[in-house]
Amino acid sequence: MRLTILGMTAHDSRPEQAKKLADIDWSTLGFSYIRTDLRYLAHWKDGEWDAGTLTEDNQIHLAEGSTALHYGQQCFEGLKAYRCADGSINLFRPDQNAARMRMSCRRLLMPELSDEQFIDACLQVVRANEHFLPPYGTGGSLYLRPFVIGVGDNIGVRTAPEFIFSVFCVPVGPYFKGGLTPTNFITSDYDRAAPHGTGAAKVGGNYAASLLPGYEAKKRDFADVIYLDPATHTTIEEAGAANFFAITQDGQKFVTPQSPSILPSITKYSLLWLAEHRLGLEVEEGDIRIDELGKFSEAGACGTAAVITPIGGIQHGDDFHVFYSESEPGPVTRRLYDELVGIQYGDKEAPEGWIVKV
Secondary structure: OEEEEOOEEEEOOOOOOOOOOOOOOHHHOOOOOOOOOOEEEEEEEOOEEOOOEEEOOOOOOOOOOOHHHHOOOEEEOOEEEEEOOOOOEEEEOHHHHHHHHHHHHHHOOOOOOOHHHHHHHHHHHHHHOHHHOOOOOOOOEEEEEEEEEEEOOOOOOOOOOEEEEEEEEEEEOOOOOOOOOOEEEEEOOOOOOOOOOOOOOOEHHHHHOOHHHHHHHHHOOOOEEEEEOOOOOOEEEEEOOEEEEEEEOOOOEEEEOOOOOOOOOHHHHHHHHHHHHOOOOEEEEOOOEHHHHHHEEEEEEEEOOOEEEEEEEEEEOOEEEEOOOOOOOOHHHHHHHHHHHHHHOOOOOOOOOOEEEO
16 A cells, blocks of 8 residues: 655555554543654754654663753654544644744754655654554544754754654543543743744743743642743733633634744644634634633633643632633533544544545
8 A cells, every 4th residue: 555645655564454452541541651662763964864764762862962952952743643433544734743843943953854754754653553543432642742853972052963853652642631621720920931032933941941830830729821921921822831712702703812932833723724614703813911801701722732621710810710611611612622623533524634644
């Protein structure tokens, strides 16, 4: 069997009958590391990427002076593969992840990967670990983590002499416990990213900076923090490691923050399209002031890992604002979730180009 994806022909290396499913309790699957069988590894040296290969080794041997270790020269992506009712496998919008990784690489002076190599690596990893892909109907998926890191002998603050591109996968369930159950957030005095910094790139330093505020939020029984704009602390930017959206009180408009320091979420832009073209809503990217939450009847966090997590309420200073409910998702959030997840699992028609069959 041969597959043609975005002008590239790839060989289907799966055995005639896939291995039996891994011995995992799919009903209790969370979002944590589970070692799978094979991952993809490619090296950049002397100005080009090699062909890459699959390996059983989940350890990477690095030079002690690697720029990824000292100067944070690294970026990563996250995307998922889904088992459909007919047993086929969907990969959701991998070309968008490839494009975002190129943007991150450009920002950090790292060599870029073509759509063809990025998507081919993801396809190889899914096929090689298909028995770890949760069955249809369990709500699980196979999470893929592509990343690029600067490696090689070095000590000065400069771009690395060599790079590694790798993709591994992990079977996952919901990122936040409870699935489509509202969770509460609290605003933070910490900033996720600086103006004109790396907030729009998917780089590890942004997430390292979020660990302490996230930890402090969880100690107070909140799911995570709401990050406000770093310049004025008056408008919402992100919800933990996810993008933020809200629905106006009349249920007619989908609003999401716009800022050069927000990560351009593939899930968010998918929801913007679905809200407008499938639900008939007005959509807007603009400011959402933290002191004007009363304008909105629903709110949520969205991203590849979180999918959609309804936000029950937001604590800001002494004020706790509740949206639709602390126990049930709002009706628009539910419709958006059903539409998006239906496309991902093959139950609803996908817009052209959104699904790559494995």
